[in-house]
Amino acid sequence: MSFSLTILGSSSALPKPDRFTTAHVLNAHERFFLIDCGEGTQIQLRRFKIRFGRIHHIFITHLHGDHFFGLPGILSSFNLMGRKNPLHVYGPDKLQDIIMGLYETMGEKLNYEIIFTKVNFKQPELILETNNLSVTSIPLKHKIPTVGYVFREKDKLRKISRDLVTEMGLGVKEIISLKAGHDVIRPDGTCLESEKYTTPAAKPRSYAFISDTRYSELIIPMIKGVDLLYHEATYLDEMKRRAKETGHSTAAEAARVADLAGVRKLLIGHFSARYRDSLPLLREAQDIFPNTVAAEDGLCIDVDNS
Amino acid sequence: MSFSLTILGSSSALPKPDRFTTAHVLNAHERFFLIDCGEGTQIQLRRFKIRFGRIHHIFITHLHGDHFFGLPGILSSFNLMGRKNPLHVYGPDKLQDIIMGLYETMGEKLNYEIIFTKVNFKQPELILETNNLSVTSIPLKHKIPTVGYVFREKDKLRKISRDLVTEMGLGVKEIISLKAGHDVIRPDGTCLESEKYTTPAAKPRSYAFISDTRYSELIIPMIKGVDLLYHEATYLDEMKRRAKETGHSTAAEAARVADLAGVRKLLIGHFSARYRDSLPLLREAQDIFPNTVAAEDGLCIDVDNS
Numbered sequence: 001m002s003f004s005l006t007i008l009g010s011s012s013a014l015p016k017p018d019r020f021t022t023a024h025v026l027n028a029h030e031r032f033f034l035i036d037c038g039e040g041t042q043i044q045l046r047r048f049k050i051r052f053g054r055i056h057h058i059f060i061t062h063l064h065g066d067h068f069f070g071l072p073g074i075l076s077s078f079n080l081m082g083r084k085n086p087l088h089v090y091g092p093d094k095l096q097d098i099i100m101g102l103y104e105t106m107g108e109k110l111n112y113e114i115i116f117t118k119v120n121f122k123q124p125e126l127i128l129e130t131n132n133l134s135v136t137s138i139p140l141k142h143k144i145p146t147v148g149y150v151f152r153e154k155d156k157l158r159k160i161s162r163d164l165v166t167e168m169g170l171g172v173k174e175i176i177s178l179k180a181g182h183d184v185i186r187p188d189g190t191c192l193e194s195e196k197y198t199t200p201a202a203k204p205r206s207y208a209f210i211s212d213t214r215y216s217e218l219i220i221p222m223i224k225g226v227d228l229l230y231h232e233a234t235y236l237d238e239m240k241r242r243a244k245e246t247g248h249s250t251a252a253e254a255a256r257v258a259d260l261a262g263v264r265k266l267l268i269g270h271f272s273a274r275y276r277d278s279l280p281l282l283r284e285a286q287d288i289f290p291n292t293v294a295a296e297d298g299l300c301i302d303v304d305n306s
Numbered sequence: 307m308s309f310s311l312t313i314l315g316s317s318s319a320l321p322k323p324d325r326f327t328t329a330h331v332l333n334a335h336e337r338f339f340l341i342d343c344g345e346g347t348q349i350q351l352r353r354f355k356i357r358f359g360r361i362h363h364i365f366i367t368h369l370h371g372d373h374f375f376g377l378p379g380i381l382s383s384f385n386l387m388g389r390k391n392p393l394h395v396y397g398p399d400k401l402q403d404i405i406m407g408l409y410e411t412m413g414e415k416l417n418y419e420i421i422f423t424k425v426n427f428k429q430p431e432l433i434l435e436t437n438n439l440s441v442t443s444i445p446l447k448h449k450i451p452t453v454g455y456v457f458r459e460k461d462k463l464r465k466i467s468r469d470l471v472t473e474m475g476l477g478v479k480e481i482i483s484l485k486a487g488h489d490v491i492r493p494d495g496t497c498l499e500s501e502k503y504t505t506p507a508a509k510p511r512s513y514a515f516i517s518d519t520r521y522s523e524l525i526i527p528m529i530k531g532v533d534l535l536y537h538e539a540t541y542l543d544e545m546k547r548r549a550k551e552t553g554h555s556t557a558a559e560a561a562r563v564a565d566l567a568g569v570r571k572l573l574i575g576h577f578s579a580r581y582r583d584s585l586p587l588l589r590e591a592q593d594i595f596p597n598t599v600a601a602e603d604g605l606c607i608d609v610d611n612s
Contacts, residue, residue, distance in 0.1 A: 013386050015379075017353040039379040040346040047323040063412045065382040069375075073321075073345040076371040080319050094411050101407060105400050106369045107450065144413065 001029045001132075003153065003205045003303045005228065007269065008044035010295035012234050012248075013066045014273040015039060019297055021066035022270060024230065025050055026151055026207055028133050034058045034074075035149060035209050041070035042077050048298050052081060057128065059135070060091030061211035062146035068095065072102055079110050086113040090127055090137070092145060093118040121145040124222050132156075138222045140213035143247040148211050150222060153204035160198045168192070205303045208263075212270065214244050215253040220261045227305045229258050230295070233268035233281055251281040255288035264305060269295030307335045307438075309459060309511045309609045311534065313575065314350035315342075316601035318540050318554075319372045320579040325603055326350055327372035328576060330536065331361075332457055332513055334439050340364045340380075341455060341515050347376035348383050354604050358387060363434065365441070366397030367517035368452035374401065378408055385416050392419040396433055396443070398451060399424040427451040430528050438462075444528045446519035449553040454517050456528060459510035466504045474498070511609045514569075518576065520550050521559040526567045533611045535564050536601070539574035539587055557587040561594035570611060575601030 004027045009020035021038025025045070032054040034041070045052060052074075060068045068091070078087065089095065096116040103110060117127055119137045128135040132154050137147040157179035165175060174184045174192065184192040206226040210219065213232060223229055231254035235243045243250050249257075251268055258266035266289050271278055278294035285292040293301065310333045315326035327344025331351070338360040340347070351358060358380075366374050374397070384393065395401065402422040409416060423433055425443045434441040438460050443453040463485035471481060480490045480498065490498040512532040516525065519538065529535055537560035541549045549556050555563075557574055564572035572595050577584055584600035591598040599607065 014383055015349050015352070017349055020349065039376065040349055043321050043323055043326065043346055046321070065378055065412070065414075069379045069382075070345065072371055073375045076375075077320055098408060098411050101411075102404060105404050105407075106371070108371075 002027045003029070003207075005207060005230075005267075005301045005303060006048055006050065007295045007297055007299045008041055008048065009036075009038045010269040010271060010278075010297055010299075011066075012232075012270045012272050013064070015066070016273060019271070019273075020044055021069070022211070023070065024209060025055075028151060028153070030054065031056065031130070031133075033135075033151065036061055036067045036211065037070040037074060038066050039069040039073075042074040044297065045074075048300075052078060053083070053085075055087075056085060057088045058090070059149050059209075060089065060095055061140075061148065061209070062142060062144055063092050063094060063098075064144065064212065067211065071095075071099065075099065075103075075110060075114070076108070078112065079108075083112045086115055088115045088117065088128070090117045090119055090135075090149075092121075119147045121147060136222070138208075138210075138219055140211060140219065141216045141247065142212045142214070146212055148209050148213070148219065150206065150208040150226065152206040152226075155204055156201040158194065158198035158201045164197060168197075203305050205305050207303055210257070212247060213249060214247050215249050215257070217257070217260060220257065223257075223261045223263065225262050225264075227264045228267060228301065228303045229261065229263040229265070230267040230269060231257055232270035233285060234270050234272050236275075236280055236284055251284040252288055255285040255292060258285075258289040258292070264291065265301075266292040267295055267301065268292060271295075308333045309335070309513075311513060311536075311573075311607045311609060312354055312356065313601045313603055313605045314347055314354065315344045316575040316577060316584075316603055316605075317372075318538075318576045318578050319370070321345060321372070322579060325577070325579075327375070328517070329376065330515060331356055334457065334459070336360065337362065337436070337439075339441075339457065342367055342373045342517065343376040343380060344372050345375040345379075348380040350603065351380075354606075358384060359389070359391075361393075362391060363394045364396070365455050365515075366395065366401055367446075367454065367515070368448060368450055369398050369400060369404075370450065370518065373517065377405065381405065381409075381416060381420070382414070384418065385414075389418045392421055394421050394423065394434070396423045396425055396441075396455075398427075425453045427453060442528070444514075444516075444525055446517060446525065447522045447553065448518045448520070452518055454515050454519070454525065456512065456514045456532065458512040458532075461510055462507040464500065464504035464507045470503060474503075509611050511611050513609055516563070518553060519555060520553050521555050521563070523563070523566060526563065529563075529567045529569065531568050531570075533570045534573060534607060534609045535567065535569040535571070536573040536575060537563055538576035539591060540576050540578050542581075542586055542590055557590040558594055561591040561598060564591075564595040564598070570597065571607075572598040573601055573607065574598060577601075
């Protein structure tokens with residue numbers, strides 16, 4: 001089952017032709033979760049061939065334009081493309097006022113429902129739970145109220161081989177019990193032990209999206225051990241003071257957070273337009289946390305914990 | 307003196323990676339006039355190396371997202387880049403509510419003044435006059451109130467050669483008079499005839515931007531003889547009925563308008579995303595009006611009437 005991330009925008013406030021503003025798409029079991037929606041997100045979705053119809057959830061971290069100015073465009077395009085399915089949008093409560101106010105003033109009717117969920121800026125909160133995924137919001141330390149989001153697969157069932165199912169003539173209930181880790185006593189008294197007939201479940205995968213924030217160790221308990229951590233890294237550490245003033249982090253700070261949280265892999269992005277390429281930022285982070293990659297528009301990362 | 311147009315977006319409602327939504331920039335004597343501002347306009351300005359600081363006037367034709375969803379992004383970027391100069395924005399009156407409402411809700415302060423000018427949807431109106439240019443709005447026939455804009459250079463002065471200035475020892479007042487077409491009587495009684503000492507002024511150039519509209523001959527008197535006419539051509543003529551229903555034009559209709567208005571050159575654009583390339587639309591228009599070009603993002607056209 002897929003659990004992969006595509007970067008649609010990796011620049012900070014000012015976009016460049018090769019680096020749009022922030023937007024990520026998480027493909028979790030072929031359901032697409034859009035996280036932030038900078039200007040031009042819909043263009044990047046087309047560029048990287050991500051089907052609009054697969055997006056049912058959009059998560060906005062805060063109300064700076066480089067994180068949500070692409071939202072009206074994508075909402076209008078959904079409409080033009082005949083969308084009927086409801087769309088869930090998570091974010092600051094004022095986001096709903098902005099979006100609904102915009103369409104009201106324009107006199108344009110969206111032919112599908114938007115269900116807004118207001119995020120909590122004071123404490124972490126479980127904001128979405130599906131059959132196989134949970135999403136939690138995490139308050140961050142930025143200039144305006146901002147959250148991050150953590151996506152976690154739920155515990156999975158143990159694996160059973162098809163050959164064994166056939167060979168043993170296993171019924172549906174028996175398969176469910178064995179995969180859930182329970183032994184099965186058959187009517188003839190034989191015992192089928194789950195441990196013997198199944199192999200361990202794949203470990204649930206996790207992805208944390210830490211949007212604009214200054215360095216903060218308060219988030220560490222919430223992102224502990226995630227498989228992939230995206231943490232903004234707007235500046236090099238030589239601009240640490242400016243980072244703090246503007247509510248941002250340096251590449252070294254992002255790496256320190258990754259290290260303290262014991263994550264598997266770090267992804268840095270939201271690079272200031274002053275940097276021509278991401279290499280110095282990547283090197284700075286790798287000095288502290290070697291398993292770091294730098295976001296580039298179009299980069300696709302399989303979240304892997306095997 | 308430059309009078310050239312750069313296409314930033316040539317698609318209709320749905321953008322594609324190689325065709326953003328509508329935006330044009332007219333460079334008139336090194337002052338840049340942005341006409342419509344679809345999503346991603348600021349990215350295209352960077353891509354085509356057009357300096358943000360040269361833009362002081364933005365003209366919006368109507369409140370469909372593909373014509374103005376790029377405006378908040380560019381306004382925020384102006385702010386981030388330290389803009390202090392006022393910005394003139396022309397468009398529907400509700401545009402001001404949308405923009406100012408957005409920044410108020412976001413709690414973001416723009417550190418430069420935006421001067422909004424409300425356009426007239428009932429009759430043509432002169433909305434801007436500079437030393438060398440006039441801009442007039444023209445009501446169009448779309449699904450919602452929409453205008454087009456006509457940019458006209460003012461009459462120019464006759465030309466005088468530097469050699470002649472030196473040879474005759476002409477003074478500043480004499481030069482001004484001669485260039486303005488007046489003869490000069492010198493204190494010694496000699497007469498310098500303007501016609502003899504100067505060559506004719508270059509003809510003023512003109513550009514008409516006919517945004518979303520269904521076929522309408524009512525606009526013809528206002529665009530008569532312009533040097534470059536941009537006219538939307540969303541569909542091929544086989545979709546004439548759909549064009550009319552949706553308030554759009556076909557390539558053939560755009561060409562008919564160009565022909566009836568006796569313009570020098572026609573530029574078609576705003577192509578429906580259903581067309582993979584613009585060639586069939588271009589051919590259809592050229593059958594009626596041979597001097598037609600198809601808009602492509604990045605295309606730059608020198609408006610020439612020599």
